[in-house]
Amino acid sequence: MTAFVPPSAEQAATWRLALRFALRELRGGLRGFYIFIACIALGVAAISGVTSVSRSMTEGIASEGQTILGGDLSFRLVHREADTAERAHIDSLGETSRVATLRAMARKPDGSDQALVELKAVDGAYPLYGSFAIEGGGDLAAKLATGPDGIAGAVADASLLGRLGLAVGDTVALGRATVRITGIIASEPDKLSEGIEFGPRLMLSDTALPATGLVQPGSLVNWSYRVRLPEGTSDEDTRARMDEAREKFPDAGWRVQSRANSAPGLQRNISRFSQFLSLVGLTALVVGGVGVANAVRSFLETKREVIASFKCLGATGNLVFSIYLIQVMLIAAIGIGIGLVIGAALPFVAGAALAGVLPIQLALSIYPFELGLGLLYGLLTALAFALWPLGRAHDIPPTALFRDQVDARRSAPRKRYLVATAVAAASLAAIAIFLAQDKRIALIYVGAAAGSFLLLIGVARAIMALARRAPVVRSTALRLAIANIHRPGALTPSVVLSLGLGLTLLVALALIDGNLRRELTSTIAQKAPSFFFIDIQSAERDAFEVLLKQEAGDATIQSVPMLRGRLTKVNGVPSDQVKVSSDAAWVLRGDRGITYDSKMPANSKLVQGSWWGEGYSGEPLVSFDEELATGLGLKIGDTVSVNVLGREITARLANTRTVEWESLAINFVMVFSPNTFAGAPHAHLMTVTWDPDVGAERELSLLKTVSTSFPTVTSIRVKDALTQVNSIVEQLALAIRSASSITLIASVLVLAGALAAGNRSRIYDAVILKTLGATRGRLIFAYALEYALLGLATALFALMAGATAAWFVITNVMGGSFVLLPATAIGAVLGALVLTVGFGLIGTWRVLGKKPAPVLRNL
Incomplete structure (x- = not known):
């Protein structure tokens, strides 16, 4: 009768019948699929949770854009205040608040100690949005008011008081003035918009700022x-006002921001971190996919008699495939559902955990798109890793299912199942790359993961081939261990695949972290200057240099003029319209430090073009960092325009040079010919480089002398800055490695599942060997050797692959030098050995406890 049924109807009937059988078989429970479910749930939870938290943070920033920015619009200038016409235009837009930020030195009145502070001067209208809180309460304007003694009030971070040993009511010297600490800052609404801070906050009134003498022509003041x-002003009207300001004052050189883009740097970092963690979650899913394949293969082994019965009763291969595909996808749906629940809850958990850390409220909600992304990844992963073992059951005859376990493992599925597997895997990669913010990084990451996966398969086969060809050894335990590595149905592929990717990722991250720390604490610390002194006025420069030579005569002293400017055009094209590489995009954002010099900086090397000579007086010329010039598409003879002090200057590219940035010596992206800024007011930057053996006592003595003699000069001790940067790197590395441990957790789950799946074969082996006289101790020793050999081989691969990945990132992405760190290598080896031997022996101990008689009766 089926000959008269249309093919589509016949297929529909097959799927309905398959669904009935699948649901009926699932009544027996989910035994054997717990690892499967855990692997899928872990990966889905990681992807949907990370993307949901990222979305809640970015939407939280967007919803509090006015508070973070301090207004609906912000106009930022460096070095100078807005002139009369510019200020009049700004005031015409609405209520205005003016804020000045700069770095300065706060000193104890007796000069015994000092600290670098982030100084902020505000007017009476501050803050326009949000609320500024002071510990113990109080009004900000009242706290900043000048007292009866003529001393202005100031509020500070608690860390400043702790650093200088001060209390509320004490005074500090600031520049040429003295201010009184009247309160401790509890919360600052616009803190996120200020960027990176190198010192604690000190806030005073803008009316008290002139008395400090810190604001001079060319001073680094924002x-x-x-x-x-x-x-009721809409975002479109806000954008129109931004465009109007740019058109009306094209040479202002200000950076205009709106509430819709209040913290672009933070949002970029959140997006990048989210992308990385999403890729880590995808890696965890891929590792978990090995567990999916193991679980499906093991499940089909237990269903051999059932499948044989189906085929003997006339079931087609399509029906068998359909029954177990439905079962696998239903079980995968359970894991996906668990992962989605966890992913949906993570923003709420993160919101509670970060409430006291972030100065913003996360936009707590359930995000369907992000959850849908996790759902899609979970389904594709389950399909990609289940199709192969399911497809193999299609063409195995009933006799082979009853008779043989060996040949069945070696048969490949039909071409259509191979194609379907490839399509599912390619879809996973395509989605990860398409949705990534930085597609190049995503492509490299996905390619490396796929390459590592294929390479691990090759490594597993190579290990088995070497074990098969190994010479016969006298030790019975070692001989048994080697035989177990290459025998049919060996655990080798599962162990190598399960641990390989997770360990490779963690080794790579550990080596990147270690090399960054080494660069900061040894290489950079050895080469870097001891001090940077900024905002040295031209009138003070010579006297300041004389003081440095008196106090640090044995040190190397360098001095250069320093200005700040925005790169506004490249070859006449506005910077916001220039197409640049992702590596060079940062140079177009914000202000850049620039200088001029008749000679090329000592730590640079000319790549293209030629340097201008002494006394050059032609058109303005500029020298550019080679890598950034390439990223901007610049060639010798091209032009760039910078806005400095409200004046746009166009210079022609005379040469490009390499820069040894890691030395932290004086250097700039752009160095101009001296005639470019003739007559422009500017300050100077000086560095003091002492021998690394010079003690902290002498450095602090110089810092005290400079702060007392030149109170308006800002001193930055490099060791303090490096300590702070190293602390940030340490925290970031810890967060990344903690998040990346998801992959290792998936690896451990898959390893446990693989060992559990192999218990059936181990029981038969153990029973036969014990019947022939083997003791439990000898068998445990043999199995421990097997697991140790597999763990060692996997660790060596992870070390080589992880080191290669870390080398690529350090040398090609970060431009640093790479060193293989022995501690990381030893840690990877020990970790792999502990996991493989530990889990292997735990499972083996249970296997060796089986009584021989019940097993022998069923042989």
């Missing part, structure tokens, strides 16, 4: 004008 627009 002036920010925040505007509260009329109620």
Whole structure:
């Protein structure tokens, strides 16, 4: 009768029948699929949770954009205040608040100690949005008011008081003035918009700022004008006002931001971190996919008699495939569902955990798109790793199913199942790359993961081939261990695949972290100057240099003029329209330090073009960092325009040079010919480089002398800055490695599942060997040797692959030098050995406890 049924109807009937059988078989429970479910749940939870948390953070920033920015619009200038016409235009837009930020030295009145501070001067309208809180309460304006004794008030971070041993009511010297600490800052609404801070906050009134003498022509001061627009102003109207300001004042050189883009740097970092963690989650899913394949293969082994019965009763291969595909996908749906529940809950958990850390509220919600992404990844992973073992059952005859366990493992599925597996895997990779913010990084990561996966398969086969060809050894335990590595149905592929990817990722991250620390604590620390002194006025420069030579005569002293400017055009094209590589995009964002010199900086090397000579007086010329010039598409003879002090200057590219940035010596992306800034007011930058053996006592003595003699000069002790940077790197590395441990957890789950799946064969082996006289101790020793050999081989691969990945990132992405760290290598080897031997022996101990008689009766 089926001959008269249309093919589509016949297929529908097959799927309905398969669904009935699949549901009926699932009544027996999920035994054997717990690892499967855990692997899928872990990967889905990681992807959906990370993307949901990222979305909640970015939407939280967007929803509090006015508070973070300090207004609906912000106009930022460096070095100078807005002129009369510019200020009048800003004031015409709405209520305005002016804020000045700079770095300065706060000193104890007796000069015994000092500290670098992030100084912020605010007017009476601050803050336009949000609330500024002081510990114990109080009004900010009242705290910043000048007292009866003529001393202005100031509020500070608690860390500043701890650093200088001060209390509320004490005074500190700031530049040429003295201020009184009247309160401790509890919360600062616009803190996120200020960027990286190298010192604690000290805040005072803008009326008290001139008395400090810190604001001079060319001083590194950022002036920010925040505007509260009329109620109900739309984002489109806000953008129109931004465009109007740019058109009306094309040479202002200000950076205009709106509430919709209040913290672009933070949002970029959140997106990048989210992308990395999403890729880590995908790696965990791929590792978990090995567990899926193991579980499906083991499950089909237990269903040999059932499948044989189906085929003997006339079931087609398609029906068998359909029954177990439905079962596998239903079980995968359970794992996906668990992962989605965890992923949906993570933003709420993160919101509670970060409530006291982040100065913003996360936008807590359930995000369907992010959860849908986790669902899609989970389904594709389950398909990609289940199709192969399911497809193999299609063409195995009933006699082979009853008779033979060996040949069945070696048969490959039909071509259509191979193609379907490849399509599912390619879809996973394509989605990961397409949705990534940085597609190049995503492509490299996915390619490396796929390459590692294929390479691990090759490594597993190579290990088995070597074991098969190994010479016969006298030790019975070792001979048995080697035989177990290459025998049919060996655990070798599962162990190598399960541990290989996870260990490779962690080794790579550990080596990157270790090399960054080494660069910071040894290489950079050895080469870097001891001090940077900034905002040295031209009138003070000579006297300041004389003081440095008196106090640090045995040190190397360098001095250069320093200005700040925005790169506004490249070959006449506005910077926001220039197509640049992702590596060079940062140079177009914000202000850059620039200088001029008749000679090329000592730590640079000319690559293309030629340097201008002494006394050059032609058109303005510029020298550019070679890598950035390439990223911007610049060639010798091209032009760049920079806005400095409200004046746009166009210079022609005369040469490119390599820069030894890791030395932290004086250097700049752009060095101009001296005639470019003739007559422009500017400050100077000086460095003091002492021998590394010079003690901290002498450095602190110099710091004290400079702060007392030149109170308006800002001193930055490099060791303090490196300590802070190293602390940030340490915290970031810990967060990344903790998040990446998801992959190792998946590896451990898969390893446990693989060993559990092999218990059936181990029981028969153990029973036969015990019947022939083997003792439990000898068998345990043999199995321990097997697991140790597999763990060692996997660890060596992970070390080589992880070291290669770390070398690529350090040398090609970060431009540093790479060293293989022995501690990391030993840690990887020990970790693999502990996991493989530990889990292997735990499972083996249970296997060796089986009584021979029940097993022998069923042989």
